[in-house]
Amino acid sequence: MFQxxxxxxxxxxxxxxxxxxxxxxxxxxxxxxxxxxxxAYSECGLPYVLSGEIGSFEQLVRYTPQEFAARYNxxxxxxxxxxxxxxxxxxxxxxxASGGSRVRLYYDQLIVATGASxxxxxxxxxxxxxxxxxxxxxxARTIDFYLRNNRLRSAVVVGAGWLGLEMAEVLVARGLRxxxxxxxxxxxxxxxxxxxxxxxxxxxxxxRVCFESELLGIDGIAGTVSRVSTRSGxxxxxxxxxxxxxxxxxxxxxxxxxxxxxxxxxxxxERQMTSYPDIYAAGDCSEVYHIVLNRPVYLPLGTTANxxxxxxxxxxxxxxxxxxxxxxxxxxxxxxxxxxxxGLSLEEALQAGYRASRIVxxxxxxxxxxxxxERLIVEIVYDEATGRLLGCRMCGxxxxxxxxxxxxxxxxxxxxxxxxxxxxxxYAPPLAPVWEALLIxxxxxx
Amino acid sequence: MFQxxxxxxxxxxxxxxxxxxxxxxxxxxxxxxxxxxxxAYSECGLPYVLSGEIGSFEQLVRYTPQEFAARYNxxxxxxxxxxxxxxxxxxxxxxxASGGSRVRLYYDQLIVATGASxxxxxxxxxxxxxxxxxxxxxxARTIDFYLRNNRLRSAVVVGAGWLGLEMAEVLVARGLRxxxxxxxxxxxxxxxxxxxxxxxxxxxxxxRVCFESELLGIDGIAGTVSRVSTRSGxxxxxxxxxxxxxxxxxxxxxxxxxxxxxxxxxxxxERQMTSYPDIYAAGDCSEVYHIVLNRPVYLPLGTTANxxxxxxxxxxxxxxxxxxxxxxxxxxxxxxxxxxxxGLSLEEALQAGYRASRIVxxxxxxxxxxxxxERLIVEIVYDEATGRLLGCRMCGxxxxxxxxxxxxxxxxxxxxxxxxxxxxxxYAPPLAPVWEALLIxxxxxx
Numbered sequence: 001m002f003q004x005x006x007x008x009x010x011x012x013x014x015x016x017x018x019x020x021x022x023x024x025x026x027x028x029x030x031x032x033x034x035x036x037x038x039x040a041y042s043e044c045g046l047p048y049v050l051s052g053e054i055g056s057f058e059q060l061v062r063y064t065p066q067e068f069a070a071r072y073n074x075x076x077x078x079x080x081x082x083x084x085x086x087x088x089x090x091x092x093x094x095x096x097a098s099g100g101s102r103v104r105l106y107y108d109q110l111i112v113a114t115g116a117s118x119x120x121x122x123x124x125x126x127x128x129x130x131x132x133x134x135x136x137x138x139x140a141r142t143i144d145f146y147l148r149n150n151r152l153r154s155a156v157v158v159g160a161g162w163l164g165l166e167m168a169e170v171l172v173a174r175g176l177r178x179x180x181x182x183x184x185x186x187x188x189x190x191x192x193x194x195x196x197x198x199x200x201x202x203x204x205x206x207x208r209v210c211f212e213s214e215l216l217g218i219d220g221i222a223g224t225v226s227r228v229s230t231r232s233g234x235x236x237x238x239x240x241x242x243x244x245x246x247x248x249x250x251x252x253x254x255x256x257x258x259x260x261x262x263x264x265x266x267x268x269x270e271r272q273m274t275s276y277p278d279i280y281a282a283g284d285c286s287e288v289y290h291i292v293l294n295r296p297v298y299l300p301l302g303t304t305a306n307x308x309x310x311x312x313x314x315x316x317x318x319x320x321x322x323x324x325x326x327x328x329x330x331x332x333x334x335x336x337x338x339x340x341x342x343g344l345s346l347e348e349a350l351q352a353g354y355r356a357s358r359i360v361x362x363x364x365x366x367x368x369x370x371x372x373x374e375r376l377i378v379e380i381v382y383d384e385a386t387g388r389l390l391g392c393r394m395c396g397x398x399x400x401x402x403x404x405x406x407x408x409x410x411x412x413x414x415x416x417x418x419x420x421x422x423x424x425x426x427y428a429p430p431l432a433p434v435w436e437a438l439l440i441x442x443x444x445x446x
Numbered sequence: 447m448f449q450x451x452x453x454x455x456x457x458x459x460x461x462x463x464x465x466x467x468x469x470x471x472x473x474x475x476x477x478x479x480x481x482x483x484x485x486a487y488s489e490c491g492l493p494y495v496l497s498g499e500i501g502s503f504e505q506l507v508r509y510t511p512q513e514f515a516a517r518y519n520x521x522x523x524x525x526x527x528x529x530x531x532x533x534x535x536x537x538x539x540x541x542x543a544s545g546g547s548r549v550r551l552y553y554d555q556l557i558v559a560t561g562a563s564x565x566x567x568x569x570x571x572x573x574x575x576x577x578x579x580x581x582x583x584x585x586a587r588t589i590d591f592y593l594r595n596n597r598l599r600s601a602v603v604v605g606a607g608w609l610g611l612e613m614a615e616v617l618v619a620r621g622l623r624x625x626x627x628x629x630x631x632x633x634x635x636x637x638x639x640x641x642x643x644x645x646x647x648x649x650x651x652x653x654r655v656c657f658e659s660e661l662l663g664i665d666g667i668a669g670t671v672s673r674v675s676t677r678s679g680x681x682x683x684x685x686x687x688x689x690x691x692x693x694x695x696x697x698x699x700x701x702x703x704x705x706x707x708x709x710x711x712x713x714x715x716e717r718q719m720t721s722y723p724d725i726y727a728a729g730d731c732s733e734v735y736h737i738v739l740n741r742p743v744y745l746p747l748g749t750t751a752n753x754x755x756x757x758x759x760x761x762x763x764x765x766x767x768x769x770x771x772x773x774x775x776x777x778x779x780x781x782x783x784x785x786x787x788x789g790l791s792l793e794e795a796l797q798a799g800y801r802a803s804r805i806v807x808x809x810x811x812x813x814x815x816x817x818x819x820e821r822l823i824v825e826i827v828y829d830e831a832t833g834r835l836l837g838c839r840m841c842g843x844x845x846x847x848x849x850x851x852x853x854x855x856x857x858x859x860x861x862x863x864x865x866x867x868x869x870x871x872x873y874a875p876p877l878a879p880v881w882e883a884l885l886i887x888x889x890x891x892x
Contacts, residue, residue, distance in 0.1 A: 042880075301873070303881075327870045331878065333874060342870065371500070399845040401845075402848040402849050402851075405852040405869070408869060412865070413856075413861065419859075422858065424771075425854055426847040426848070426850050428779060431779055431846075432847050
């Protein structure tokens with residue numbers, strides 16, 4: 001008898017798990033249950049279709065359900081909702097979204113990849129027409145339809161996280177006057193010089209940013225949104241976009257008694273195993289170990305979902321893989337600017353009990369005399385007690401996302417800033433300066 | 447009495463040393479002896495002025511001698527030749543290039559930064575008009591003048607190292623038909639798929655590349671070059687550019703009895719100290735420790751010269767700094783292509799006694815659906831016995847030089863390929879794919 005793997009979720013975590021389970025064993029049976037009708041598309045790509053940078057939603061779809069099922073020899077139940085997990089019986093109760101009776105899918109190994117859903121603020125007006133949150137392809141189609149078929153002039157984006165900034169760019173591209181209202185005084189988690197540089201870019205593109213603006217309510221006229229009230233004032237809005245973070249979708253897991261961990265996400269070990277040894281979790285529904293903080297956190301990101309899915313799939317199919325965790329790397333394009341972060345900010349490092357210090361330096365992306373050299377801001381955070389690097393942030397217009405990777409590797413290796421200074425980083429006048437920004441920052445620590 | 451530091455050489459190694467000696471101590475006296483009349487310019491930038499990408503040679507000059515001397519409170523003797531070092535007496539014998547008598551400069555600490563000179567092949571015809579090698583600004587001006595004032599149609603570049611490829615690009619930009627003759631079957635040290643990709647780019651730009659073509663001689667008519675003879679055939683040439691590597695300029699050091707090491711360069715320890723404790727060496731005249739090979743090598747590069755100069759300057763001025771060595775990183779632009787390398791090639795790893803294996807993978811620079819995603823080739827070399835990463839090479843059109851840096855950091859930290867796979871590298875659809883090329887390569891190792 002061959003092992004039977006059931007996977008709940010047909011996006012990054014779930015389908016990566018399915019593909020790696022199949023690569024690990026030709027013989028296991030694999031069934032994927034997905035609520036939606038589309039699978040294997042990039043959620044991260046949705047804003048770029050809405051902005052027009054990518055021509056159609058179809059371009060985000062890597063495989064149709066039929067293609068994926070055939071390629072990986074997987075049973076793919078789209079339009080099916082997993083309603084309960086029974087860990088004692090080892091089965092999942094599933095119902096077709098279009099009605100029909102419940103069926104039980106028995107598993108030897110279960111992978112929960114139920115993802116996350118937008119964390120909606122607790123205010124009135126969320127169900128007015130013109131109020132949106134983005135997560136999946138169907139909502140993106142709805143937003144696109146709404147933008148095409150209504151004469152809209154002003155937009156309010158609630159939340160200046162990375163999705164909020166991406167959506168601000170989308171709405172500018174669609175010709176709207178955009179206001180971002182943000183509870184804190186940060187942009188995408190950045191403070192200080194990098195926050196100022198992002199703000200400058202947003203302002204240059206006509207986006208108004210209101211900091212310290214907690215959302216109080218959304219008002220409408222005849223059922224359609226017209227205004228947003230915040231602690232800092234009221235803003236006209238023909239469309240409102242809520243980008244106030246996400247919550248792990250753990251109803252099923254909670255119902256089954258799986259232990260929940262950081263941020264209410266499913267607790268997992270480094271094999272992506274939950275508190276039940278035959279149940280794995282992967283992707284935005286699960287916590288992830290933070291190597292610099294030395295504890296699990298909730299930090300849902302596409303790359304992490306893919307790595308977790310791979311590890312869960314390999315282990316469920318009888319292989320052996322581990323995911324040691326993240327160092328907190330992410331990157332963002334804001335119009336023509338790139339910003340990237342890895343590790344801890346100064347505030348996070350101080351909160352975590354480090355005797356942390358911060359160095360901020362300005363540098364350039366190529367030799368200063370070479371055409372196209374762009375300014376870079378680099379910030380490193382380190383522990384004064386041990387000299388250990390704790391975090392790095394960068395901002396600029398050239399190869400910033402890939403420049404942060406060297407700091408991510410350094411954090412993984414627990415390097416000290418005096419190790420950074422020794423790094424043999426590439427140099428060629430058209431591609432990089434003799435002293436990389438990171439080295440200049442490291443040179444200034446003592 | 448304050449310490450007296452004498453530095454021989456006014457380019458990357460020497461002037462970096464001078465600036466860091468001054469930053470380390472406000473009180474030491476610093477004298478720099480430089481043969482040429484110009485200092486503090488980027489040798490690496492010379493090809494880009496010759497190609498027209500940079501408007502003038504002056505743009506490469508960071509400081510005039512007067513500016514540098516004033517800024518760092520340094521005595522700068524340009525147009526002066528150091529003719530001998532007397533370590534017993536602790537002095538350097540110096541003569542003005544324009545004649546005059548020898549003077550003795552006494553030092554407490556000496557820094558030798560005499561650089562390198564082109565390694566000329568042992569063939570006839572080297573002194574024909576139209577035969578050039580490039581190292582310093584004066585030669586670059588001569589080449590520029592020759593290109594402007596002669597009607598040239600065909601050029602031969604001897605040697606397909608990084609300088610040879612850069613000069614081929616220069617000569618194409620100046621409207622010449624260019625042939626590269628190369629002794630081996632490699633381009634800039636790259637073999638296999640990356641060599642093929644570079645060859646394809648060169649060919650698309652009209653450059654002819656002749657491999658396995660050892661130079662036999664250079665022929666001329668009436669004192670001017672007309673033809674190059676190689677083992678693979680003869681090539682018409684109105685101008686010939688020799689890019690057959692460099693040799694450390696160690697005549698002075700040898701005369702003073704300094705121990706020579708790898709590649710005949712000045713042997714140094716990690717404080718850049720030579721076999722005499724009061725004499726340091728830095729830059730292209732000195733060897734460098736190779737962290738992956740675990741031994742000193744001769745690998746003259748601009749970044750290394752800067753790091754060595756900094757360490758020599760700090761130590762000579764009574765501070766304490768060390769340079770732990772290189773992992774062999776370099777990057778190159780070939781027309782619109784970037785190629786970068788770090789660590790060992792398969793051949794070097796096998797030669798060094800590793801049970802080495804190579805993985806080559808193709809990937810992309812952004813999410814596949816995002817406009818402007820460019821193909822990447824990545825190659826990793828690892829030790830099958832321990833799983834340790836030994837080298838990485840990449841080629842493509844977007845952020846390749848900065849993508850290699852993460853592998854350089856991994857080599858410094860002696861990571862295994864299964865560590866690479868754990869790295870938390872940045873992802874955002876416009877900036878990077880979910881699975882970075884390096885991770886895809888690491889995923890394929892077992």
